[in-house]
Amino acid sequence: MNLISKDELHQFRKYNNRYERQLRSCNYRLIMPGMNASEILEVIDDNKRMMFSSSLKQFERHKDLFKNDIDFRKMDAIENIGYPDTTTLIVKTTHACNLHCPYCYDVMFRKDLNAEGNIISLDLVKQLLKVFKDENIGSWIWHGGEPLLIDKDFYETANDLIRRQFKNVDICMQSNLTLIDDDNAAMLSKFNIRPGFSFDGLTNHLTRKNTGQLMKSLALADKYGVMGGAIIILTKDNIQHMIEEYEYFKRLGIGCKMNLIFSASKNENTYTLEGKVVAKELCKFFDYWIEDTYRPADSDICERYLRTALEAGGSCNFADCASNWFSTQPDGTIYHCGRDWPENASMSFGNIFDMESVQDILNHPNHQRWIEGTRRMLENCSDCDFYFSCHCGCFNDNLQYDLSMNKPEPENCYIHRQVISHIIRVINEIDFDDMPKYNPRFLNFLFTNQFRSAKMIRKILDESIKLINAPVKAENKLKEFLVV
Helix, strand or coil: CCCCCHHHHHHHHHHHCHHHHHHCCCCCCCCCCCCCHHHHHHHHHHHHHHHHHHHHHHHHHCHHHHCCCCCHHHHHHHHCCECCCCEEEEEECCCCCCCCCCCCCCHHHCCCCCCCCCCCCHHHHHHHHHHCCCCCEEEEEEECCCHHHCCHHHHHHHHHHHHHHCCCCEEEEEECCCCCCHHHHHHHHHCCCCCEEECCHHHHHHHCCCHHHHHHHHHHHHHCCCCCCEEEEECCCCHHHHHHHHHHHHHHCCCEEEEECCCCCCCCCCCCCCHHHHHHHHHHHHHHHHCCCCCCCCCHHHHHHHHHHHHCCCCCCCCECCCCEEEECCCCEEECCCCCCCHHHCCCCCEHHHCCCHHHHHCCHHHHHHHHHHHHHHHHHCCCCCHHHHCCCCHHHHHHHCCCCCCCCHHHHHHHHHHHHHHHHHHHCCCHHHHHHCCHHHHHHHHHCCCCCHHHHHHHHHHHHHHCCCCHHHHHHHHCCCCC
16 A cells, blocks of 8 residues: 555645635535435536636635645644644543443443442532533533443433533443443433444454344334434454444444554553555545445545545544543543543543632643643644544554654554545545445535545636636646646
8 A cells, every 4th residue: 555645635635625725615515315316417517607606706806815835734723733623521420331342442441330429429529510610511421331330320410410501412331232221211312312332343242242132222222212322332343344343334324433453551351453554445445335325324434534634633532632531430530532542641630629729630740741742742743744544643642652742653554544544535525426336425525625626626626717717827827736
């Protein structure tokens, strides 16, 4: 596998960075479920006309965009690579769990349910509400351990307090779902919580070993309207079967998020997959997904990488989340997020009961070291051509690899560069004439994100040369941005 050339990458970013897309933004039509072939072709044709029209107007209004000396650092500042202007809280209710998944990263904290400090209290929730009262909380995530080990009465009271203070917060839960019953299903429905649940699909019998119980739980969740999406962990046992796993979840009618296994602290069963293997399989799956036209499903992992190529960010794996995520343990200990944190890394930011405001957390010496480390890592990666897409990748993965926070984890670094290169090459060859063969969900993603491929640009520039009153030198200036 070869990386995309610097010229190709820069051309792609020139015509698909967020600032540029805003200059020609228009409301493209989307392909809706149930549309027949002729209706889909009509949507594609309408969008083609809108793209040509908006692009020609943009060329005419913003000739300065076609200067050859583009400053990508300024462009990155315009794009605001940081995480969205909301705060995410991951609130661990207990470190106890009724399962023993081999790759669990919470195992370093594992305790019995009745161990001291291992059950969240309403006092902790009230303290969180006090400390974060002035923040824009986008997501409040109940996590564990297994959060359904905690009585539903706690969630009834806590969720009510949260909703009263943060009107627009999205209350979420991550669960193995095996403990769901009528009572807590009704509670989840009341607060519109659809738990993400862990399920390893065709290899679940090798990992979680709870498939029978889980299927009953899914039926109950569906009955109460609280069915969320599955999270499958990609391991050495299933990384080469991503297509089969995708088709399996399609048959079940369940959304599926695919995450890579990683080496977790104090869990000898975990490991990091070889980058070359993962990159090859991800690219193969991406090619399959974008051409899946038979009752296609969303693919979170494909869309994450697409968004990374197009928007320079979009998820905590590919954006600067250092000051936007906070996590609390059942006893109130504060970390950056819910991942495992090496004990020798000094990543605890104190205890929530000792804080009066978020600024107190930000002023904690360990949080300041955390920010300094993430800035250093971003700076050290800034000369890489792919920096504007992945922004170092996951900070936790990198910290686990290098406690000094000077360099990214190499296997993930390899994966990101290879997959992003492949995706750009593939989508740069898409033209409107080819679109009927592609997955409508993939096409809608491109439409929503105002995407233009190199092939589309060639046609638009040819048309612009005919219509725009410009000297011959300007025509050459337009063409020199196309890599041939």
